[in-house]
Each structure stands twice: as structure tokens, then as C-alpha cells.
Amino acid sequence: MTPITKTVTIGPWTGADSYADLAVEYEAASRGIGLHDRAYRGLLEITGKDRLAWLHNLTTNQVKSLQPGQGNYTFAVNIQGRILFDMNLLVLRDSVWLDIDRRWIDAAIAHFNKYIIMEDVKLADRTADFARFALTGARVAQFIARAGLAQSCAMPLHQVEHLSIDGAQLAIFRDDFCGPFGLQILVPMASAINLWQRWTATPDVTPIGFGAVDTLRIEHGIPWPMTEITPETLPAETGQFQRAVSTNKGCYLGQEIVERMRSRGAVARRLVLIHLPEGEPPPAGSELLSDGAIVGKTTSACVSQLHGGALAMGYVRSAVPDEAPVTVSAQGRCTSGSMVSAATATH
Known part of the structure; x- marks a missing residue:
């Protein structure tokens, strides 16, 4: 192999x-x-x-x-x-x-x-x-x-x-x-x-x-x-x-x-993607904040070849608007990000 x-x-x-x-x-x-x-x-x-x-x-x-x-x-x-x-x-x-x-x-x-x-x-x-x-x-x-x-x-x-x-x-x-x-x-x-x-x-x-x-x-x-x-x-x-x-x-x-x-x-949360242009991929379970309140947690992350920087996946409260700024709190550090749409493959 x-x-x-x-x-x-x-x-x-x-x-x-x-x-x-x-x-x-x-x-x-x-x-x-x-x-x-x-x-x-x-x-x-x-x-x-x-x-x-x-x-x-x-x-x-x-x-x-x-x-x-x-x-x-x-x-x-x-x-x-x-x-x-x-x-x-x-x-x-x-x-x-x-x-x-x-x-x-x-x-x-x-x-x-x-x-x-x-x-x-x-x-x-x-x-x-x-x-x-x-x-x-x-x-x-x-x-x-x-x-x-x-x-x-x-x-x-x-x-x-x-x-x-x-x-x-x-x-x-x-x-x-x-x-x-x-x-x-x-x-x-x-x-x-x-x-x-x-x-x-x-x-x-x-x-x-x-x-x-x-x-x-x-x-x-x-x-x-x-x-x-x-x-x-x-x-x-x-x-x-x-x-x-x-x-x-x-x-x-x-x-x-x-x-x-x-x-x-009646869904309390939804799965989203969060782009962190200046950040590193956060570990799973990192807190997601909007307007200073905890609104969810990350589940997985990568260095994105498509977007540049880090891209995290996680669940946020459904009440949080798509355009709302999101901050990821991980390992004692906060990184600003925004929600982005998933890529669409062309076959």
C-alpha cells in the first residue's frame, strides 16, 4: 500500500x-x-x-x-x-x-x-x-x-x-x-x-x-x-x-x-459554518458567542482551502440570525468570525 x-x-x-x-x-x-x-x-x-x-x-x-x-x-x-x-x-x-x-x-x-x-x-x-x-x-x-x-x-x-x-x-x-x-x-x-x-x-x-x-x-x-x-x-x-x-x-x-x-x-438549534479569517481551527466543544452570550459550540474544524483561514462547524441557537457576527472562544482566546454558506459541488 x-x-x-x-x-x-x-x-x-x-x-x-x-x-x-x-x-x-x-x-x-x-x-x-x-x-x-x-x-x-x-x-x-x-x-x-x-x-x-x-x-x-x-x-x-x-x-x-x-x-x-x-x-x-x-x-x-x-x-x-x-x-x-x-x-x-x-x-x-x-x-x-x-x-x-x-x-x-x-x-x-x-x-x-x-x-x-x-x-x-x-x-x-x-x-x-x-x-x-x-x-x-x-x-x-x-x-x-x-x-x-x-x-x-x-x-x-x-x-x-x-x-x-x-x-x-x-x-x-x-x-x-x-x-x-x-x-x-x-x-x-x-x-x-x-x-x-x-x-x-x-x-x-x-x-x-x-x-x-x-x-x-x-x-x-x-x-x-x-x-x-x-x-x-x-x-x-x-x-x-x-x-x-x-x-x-x-x-x-x-x-x-x-x-x-x-x-x-420547533428546532432550538441549527448546524452552521463559521469562517475565522485570522484564527486557527478551534477544538471541538469551543464556545460560540453572539452579542456576548453563549449561543452554541463547535463540533469540528479545519484549515479551509476554499475560504482561507479556519472554518468551524457547530450548532447555534436558531434565533441567531445568519448575518450575526460570531466569536469563538477557545483555549483562553476569542476569535471573531462570521457564518458562511456551505460550498456547492459542481459535477
Whole structure:
């Protein structure tokens, strides 16, 4: 595999924060072709004839209407309507795959097992069966088309396709996980090293670490598991309500609270981006102040390649106007900033 210059640990996984230069990796991940190791993701497989109806009742998005090859992004919430975990839900011919942060796999299994009563449903942890790679960047579609997936540029989000390379059967689904056009790739473990080496030997492909991915996803306002998405978070607070929640699917666990929050607009806080032109990235949990009052806390931050300076993500009270100046208090120092809009990727 590619030599690593800086490591990062996410739960049980330790991997590359960067392979070489963050600015080079950021450029590849946004405008070129970046290859990223997503071994921090886990995979649950759901089988049994009742799997679709059962999952429909336990997630916030549509399930029963999905056809094989389709999928979506969704939440599992508790009876109080708070998020237990988020996931990409992918419908295959004979099963459903749930792509979940690896740190949440055990909790997800325990949660789902509580709701298997008489249904014909079985859960299996398939995390160890696949290496998890991702391609991200403006030129990814052309690259994967040359590899054999000709219609990749037209793939809807969460569409699943299969591709054979050197005898390895790859499962590929569209997921713009850090903002730019992205594909997640599940590779049988026996073929993973060969595929990584083959792709990184291609001059157009740059291996990218977590640092570039994290910078991009913050710039695009994408919440991350266990930073922005925690057991205290409500779906309406995340800025992901439209893509993660169906308002016409009928009843599901926690639906009454989730719908009440939406219909009444009764959300106490919202997720925002705060640009600090002169500051350093503040640590998570730093206080956010407006007019001298504490109005929220940061959740994550980066040195922004897009804006320059630091860019923090955090939750602020909904009553704070978008144009209000914000001060970040971190490590005994206050830094002035302003709220900015999330970047919009062009594919």
C-alpha cells in the first residue's frame, strides 16, 4: 500500500490522515481523482422476506418503494426522535446493505435486534468481508467509465452497480460523501491490495488521506458521525432533513417527534459554518458567542482551502440570525468570525 506521512485514528481503525501534501490531495479530491481508504466504515446485511417492510418501520426515509439497485441516506432514531446513527441504505436483489460508521456497528445490531419479533429478518455483520475504497473528484466519472462502468457520470445518488476488474467483483454505489462527485467501492479482501496498487499506479489517481476528506466535507456542510451526529441530535438540526427524511412514508419509530419538529419549525438549534479569517481551527466543544452570550459550540474544524483561514462547524441557537457576527472562544482566546454558506459541488 501507499506510504503514509501522517496517521489518524477513528475508532478501531488507524489509517492515513495524509500521504504527502494536504493541498495536493485536496486538489485531487475536488478537481481530479482522489482514491481514499474508508476502512472506518462498516457494513450490515439484512436478509429475509420481510426485510423491506421491517426496515421501512425503523428508518426515517423511504424503503418499501425502493427497487434493487436503488438506495438512499437515512437515519435510525429512537422513540424520542433523536438520531441513533445515520447510514446509506442500499437495496440489492436478495438483501439490503446498510453502510454505517464502523464505531456504530455494534449499537446498530443491538438496536435492530430489539425489533425482530416474528418477522423473517436476519442480520449479518459483513464489515470484515470487504475493503472499503472511495473515489472522489470531478474526473472520477470518466476514470471509472474507462474501467468498464460506462454510465457512471449519470448514476443517481445511492445507485448500486457491479463491475468486474481482473476477476474481482466490485460493488459500487454513488455517494458524494465529502461534497464532490464520489463513488464508494466494496472490494473483496483478497483483491484489495492489487486493486489499490493498480489504481495508484495510474498517473491520474492520487491517494488521499482523511485530512483532505474532512476539509472538503466541512466546507460542504456535511455532518459526520460522532461529531455533528450524536445521540443528542435531532434530524431537523442537521441540515440533512430533505435528503434523510420522508414526510409521506407513514409511521416509523420516532416519527411523531420528527414530524412535529418539522411541521412546527420547533428546532432550538441549527448546524452552521463559521469562517475565522485570522484564527486557527478551534477544538471541538469551543464556545460560540453572539452579542456576548453563549449561543452554541463547535463540533469540528479545519484549515479551509476554499475560504482561507479556519472554518468551524457547530450548532447555534436558531434565533441567531445568519448575518450575526460570531466569536469563538477557545483555549483562553476569542476569535471573531462570521457564518458562511456551505460550498456547492459542481459535477
